[in-house]
Amino acid sequence: MELKAGIKIINTVIHECLKTKKDAIVAVVDQNGELVTFARTDGAPLSSLQLAINMAYTATRLQQETQTFSIQLAQKNPEDLRFYNDPKIVTWPGGIPVYDPAGKLIGGIGISGMSDEENIALAHQAREAIKPTPPKPDNSLKLYS
16 A cells, blocks of 8 residues: 555544544554554554554455454354464454455555444545445356366
């Protein structure tokens, strides 16, 4: 993800937090899960700092929302998390992947510090600020010769 897009995401989150008088932490990572931008409002809980970064990382590395990953893991076996062998993988809702208009993964957003529902909604709102388009599912039958 380019820095310009990351800054726009950060500004969207900060503006919404100021408007709603809520506190949050936002992390934006590139397609490799590496931090691009990061911000926290003054009253955001310090315990959520690394969590927001890890949410963005997880959403990018797994190419799915952290809430979806959490649900899938709970339906299987929560102990399966250890098989990822990555201490940065988290199951807290609030991380979402970001794709460019062509459907290529460009990064992820992680928001922490509010309720799960608020974190998720704000992450989606922030993603919309840069107008990416999620990839369209390819349901076509692929034949290989």
